[in-house]
Amino acid sequence: MKMDPRIAALSVHLFTASGAVFAMLSMLAAANHQWSLMFLWLVVAFAVDGIDGPLARRFDVKNYAPRFDGVLLDLIIDYLTYVFIPAFALFQSGLLPGWTGWVTIIIITFASAMYFCDGNMKTKDNSFHGFPGCWNMVALVMFAIQPNFWIILSLVTTLAIAMFLPLKFIHPVRTERWRHASLPITLLWISFAGWSAWVDFSSNPIILWGLTITSLYLISAGPVSYTHLTLPTICSV
Numbered sequence: 001m002k003m004d005p006r007i008a009a010l011s012v013h014l015f016t017a018s019g020a021v022f023a024m025l026s027m028l029a030a031a032n033h034q035w036s037l038m039f040l041w042l043v044v045a046f047a048v049d050g051i052d053g054p055l056a057r058r059f060d061v062k063n064y065a066p067r068f069d070g071v072l073l074d075l076i077i078d079y080l081t082y083v084f085i086p087a088f089a090l091f092q093s094g095l096l097p098g099w100t101g102w103v104t105i106i107i108i109t110f111a112s113a114m115y116f117c118d119g120n121m122k123t124k125d126n127s128f129h130g131f132p133g134c135w136n137m138v139a140l141v142m143f144a145i146q147p148n149f150w151i152i153l154s155l156v157t158t159l160a161i162a163m164f165l166p167l168k169f170i171h172p173v174r175t176e177r178w179r180h181a182s183l184p185i186t187l188l189w190i191s192f193a194g195w196s197a198w199v200d201f202s203s204n205p206i207i208l209w210g211l212t213i214t215s216l217y218l219i220s221a222g223p224v225s226y227t228h229l230t231l232p233t234i235c236s237v
Helices: 005-031 035-058 070-092 099-116 135-145 149-162 179-198 205-225
Strands: none
Touching: 005 035, 005 070, 035 070, 035 135, 035 179, 070 099, 070 135, 099 149, 135 149, 135 179, 135 205, 179 205
16 A cells, blocks of 8 residues: 555654754763763764655655755754764863863854855755765764864864865765765765774774774865865855
8 A cells, every 4th residue: 555645755754853852862972971872873863864865855745745844854953963962072072171172162063053054055966065064973083083182173173164165075875976985985984983982982993994084085075076166155144
């Protein structure tokens, strides 16, 4: 028996909304300094975020469930899981002593708020204008590698600036170019991330090298492979 398309479309919205539950579970873990559990929930939310888009297009949610704005719902949850919780984790982790923690969370939250309201954040080929604010990925790698705080602060500052530079960053699922490599590498990154959190960020060279190599690919594939770039537009209030 074929499912009513309206029910199917609504189910996709409900699936997307489950990301808010995983965000709350992640935040509760972070409040108790249970970093491994926090990141495990973020990895689950990351997986939901990767699946719900194709499902939304498959079941045509705009036509069959128009009451709910899937794009807005996705952005709300993304800000929690990609920005707010990772920034809180970096601040509370002890990786950034003193004033560096304050500067980091201000940079991340402020720059990301501006980026998330940028009407031109996505390009015609479904890439992103500028670094797409994936601070959950950045924070997890920092927890795993635990570099000097100056490195973390410099990286955060550089990526925040890159959010508004004329650079393209790929979406591993939606960007057709390099998808044959980007999608499996993203799945590898998720595997290494989950593994790292599962073993409480113990110093495992396989995990460290795996996270480093896959992260470098995901962050550089777009800027390196694209040559025709356009300036992003900062949103107006």
